[in-house]
Amino acid sequence: MSAYERYAVTAASYDDTRWAAGQEVILGCLAQADGSLASMTLLDAGCGTGNYARALIDRVGRIEALDLEPAMLERAKAKLRGEEAAGRIRFHRGSVTELPFADAAVDGVMVNQMLHHLPGEPGDPLAGYRRAFAEFARVLRPGGVLVVNSCAPHQLDRGYWYYALIPEAARRIRERFPPLVTLRGMLEEEGMEWRGSFAPLDLVLMGEAYFDPRGPLDPVWRAGDSTFALVTPEELERALATLRRLEAEGRLERFLAEQDAEREKVGQITVFYARKPAGG
Numbered sequence: 001m002s003a004y005e006r007y008a009v010t011a012a013s014y015d016d017t018r019w020a021a022g023q024e025v026i027l028g029c030l031a032q033a034d035g036s037l038a039s040m041t042l043l044d045a046g047c048g049t050g051n052y053a054r055a056l057i058d059r060v061g062r063i064e065a066l067d068l069e070p071a072m073l074e075r076a077k078a079k080l081r082g083e084e085a086a087g088r089i090r091f092h093r094g095s096v097t098e099l100p101f102a103d104a105a106v107d108g109v110m111v112n113q114m115l116h117h118l119p120g121e122p123g124d125p126l127a128g129y130r131r132a133f134a135e136f137a138r139v140l141r142p143g144g145v146l147v148v149n150s151c152a153p154h155q156l157d158r159g160y161w162y163y164a165l166i167p168e169a170a171r172r173i174r175e176r177f178p179p180l181v182t183l184r185g186m187l188e189e190e191g192m193e194w195r196g197s198f199a200p201l202d203l204v205l206m207g208e209a210y211f212d213p214r215g216p217l218d219p220v221w222r223a224g225d226s227t228f229a230l231v232t233p234e235e236l237e238r239a240l241a242t243l244r245r246l247e248a249e250g251r252l253e254r255f256l257a258e259q260d261a262e263r264e265k266v267g268q269i270t271v272f273y274a275r276k277p278a279g280g
């Protein structure tokens with residue numbers, strides 16, 4: 001399970017605010033694997049409600065979709081029923097830290113916005129990342145690629161207007177996103193070759209909903225960013241009181257614009273990828 005978000009509940013509204021953001025960049029990285037995309041077996045690790053699987057299913061050979069939360073998997077299955085019946089996708093309940101696949105079983109792995117949910121251990125806050133990377137390296141065949149869609153710490157600092165309303169939670173979520181250089185080192189320890197990173201500057205994870213200045217007042221909107229799961233009831237009360245005051249004073253839209261000013265310079269997400277050496 002996520003270390004902090006209740007996906008059993010969030011599953012019902014997840015698709016109200018989330019889409020397959022960055023799918024073109026992800027596909028471009030997957031295309032760097034040896035062999036053709038059309039014959040690729042792709043693992044969608046932490047597939048959630050299947051938005052990325054659905055976006056890519058017609059571009060790859062087949063997909064193994066895995067998630068730990070049954071309610072998220074149910075949504076994904078409902079979306080891809082025809083493809084499942086045709087044997088183009090299989091669903092698995094399991095953890096990215098203990099994959100139910102043989103060594104060298106897949107040609108590509110994609111991981112979208114999920115690694116920060118993995119719990120750490122006392123003295124090793126990144127233990128979950130380490131385990132997941134070891135598993136991805138194990139199940140990839142030589143010449144295969146791992147693509148991770150995540151956030152760089154500076155994007156969390158400058159790319160989300162509403163974090164100014166919930167500064168404590170913003171600090172807490174930041175601890176779950178290590179710098180790229182740390183992630184690169186961890187992947188190299190698993191024998192993977194770092195290939196590069198990309199930050200699509202104009203892409204917004206929550207889509208149009210992101211620009212709703214009254215969004216934080218709505219629990220469904222808040223469920224679109226798991227940072228809100230790290231907000232205490234007192235902090236939430238304070239944040240919503242601030243928002244209502246800004247609205248009453250006619251300053252809410254300007255507040256959003258000011259807090260959002262840096263986003264297009266840094267973007268909200270970073271996609272990076274690594275390759276398992278062909279001789280490895």
Ligand SMILES: C[S@@+](CC[C@H](N)C(=O)[O-])C[C@H]1O[C@@H](n2cnc3c(N)ncnc32)[C@H](O)[C@@H]1O
Nearest residue numbers: 001002046047048067068069072095096112114
């Ligand atoms: C923010 S959602 C991302 C879902 C999907 N990848 C997307 O981007 O739309 C995080 C997902 O990770 C799943 N998850 C959390 N811990 C997991 C684990 N240890 N193994 C597999 N999935 C996990 C959650 O159930 C949830 O579906």
